[in-house]
Amino acid sequence: MVLGLARAVARELERETPAGPEVERFARTALGGADDAALAALLADPADPDAAALAELLLFPGRAMQQALEPALAGADAALGGDAAPALGRALAALAPRARFTLPGGLAVALAPDARACAGVAVRLRPGHGAPPALARAVDAALAPQAALAARAALRHSRCPWTARNVDLLARLAASPLAGPELPALLAYACALLPGLDEGADLAVALARAHAAALRHLEAHQRFARRLAEQNFETLALRGERAPHADPEALRREMRAADRLSRILCGVPAAAPGVAHQNLGARAPGDGLLDPGGPDSFDPELPELPDI
Structure with a gap:
């Protein structure tokens, strides 16, 4: 072999x-x-x-x-x-x-x-570190052959540990009709998020916090941009203000990915008020929250972000 x-x-x-x-x-x-x-x-x-x-x-x-x-x-x-x-x-x-x-x-x-x-x-x-069979089958069933090959190669190099929880979540994501053409990007985002979570962590809370953190960075960037439009950079620097190290489009993509994952895997939007601060218990993602009731029961698209 x-x-x-x-x-x-x-x-x-x-x-x-x-x-x-x-x-x-x-x-x-x-x-x-x-x-x-x-x-x-x-x-x-x-x-x-x-x-x-x-x-x-x-x-x-x-x-x-x-x-x-x-x-x-x-x-x-x-x-x-x-x-x-x-x-x-x-x-x-x-x-x-x-x-x-x-x-x-x-x-x-x-x-x-x-x-x-x-x-x-x-x-x-990374031989021996590819996606487990259940996840590989779900990806192959959801994507065209070449796209599935690219997604499986990305999973191999993602450094996401193949714990039972992680494999189950990623396989459910791949099998969901709500992921659509964004599945490869959502898999990549999930593989970046999951290694930082404890095994018993509530995924809905983690996604809500990730969404809130990205929103805070976006707000800080937009506030600095407004001040920069009114004053020159030297004046802001003399006042001790520094330009945020943030890409607004990347932050918007992160917010969208967090929201889509939360809707698909947990049944609630990541931007729901108070979710980031609630103890949702140790239940499986989605239990006792919101039952989507199938792909046609709600709009999975992230709405346009308001001007801040």
């Missing part, structure tokens, strides 16, 4: 893959604007510490590689378990693959990753 997976990884490495934007950024910033010829010369000098950094950037599995390998990884998950990366790294090094890349300017280069580099590739592919 490990050897078969290692061969699949080697095949992907041996495809000619375009270098990602991080390589161009590395050449521009760390190397002072090095062109393709300079990058190729650097890779040929393993004694240069910058060569190891550049090779690591090139070998880092991107989204295309993660999605291409997801079927092979998923097939091996059950057999390999969560500690499969070292064995995969050794098997990959034994195959001695030649990784091929196209640099930002179009020049093709090849690398021969050593045992340490192969071990790094194996760790970053």
Whole structure:
């Protein structure tokens, strides 16, 4: 099983893959604007510490590689378990693959990753950490094949622990007709939220608090923007005011995701007054709250946010 997976990884490495934007950024910033010829010369000098950094950037599995390998990884998950990366790294090094890349300017280069580099590739592919079968089946049933593959690859790399509670919540989310085309984004938001919750935490309360925190940041951003429109930045700085480190659109997306998750999994809107401060008990999400009564019983869309 490990050897078969290692061969699949080697095949992907041996495809000619375009270098990602991080390589161009590395050449521009760390190397002072090095062109393709300079990058190729650097890779040929393993004694240069910058060569190891550049090779690591090139070998880092991107989204295309993660999605291409997801079927092979998923097939091996059950057999390999969560500690499969070292064995995969050794098997990959034994195959001695030649990784091929196209640099930002179009020049093709090849690398021969050593045992340490192969071990790094194996760790970053996260074998044995894919979505459990029940969650994978729910995602496959809810999305088109390519979208399901992308969602399952994202779940593998989400760092969300596959506890019984987390798997149940995510599978229910995937199976809900209310998620619609936003399912991949909602899964990503849920996977970012769940690791920070205690096993017995009330999900409705957590989502209400996340919604309220994002709203507070949005209000602070809008208040600062109004003051900045009336005064110059230097005056505000002299008064000790600082621009909020916030992206209003990202905050609105977070509020929308929290509200959608709360409606789907708990039956209440995240913005409901007082929910963030109520002890809703240790019941399962949705018990004793609001029974949605099916996909047509309420509008799952987050209304337009008012001007603050």
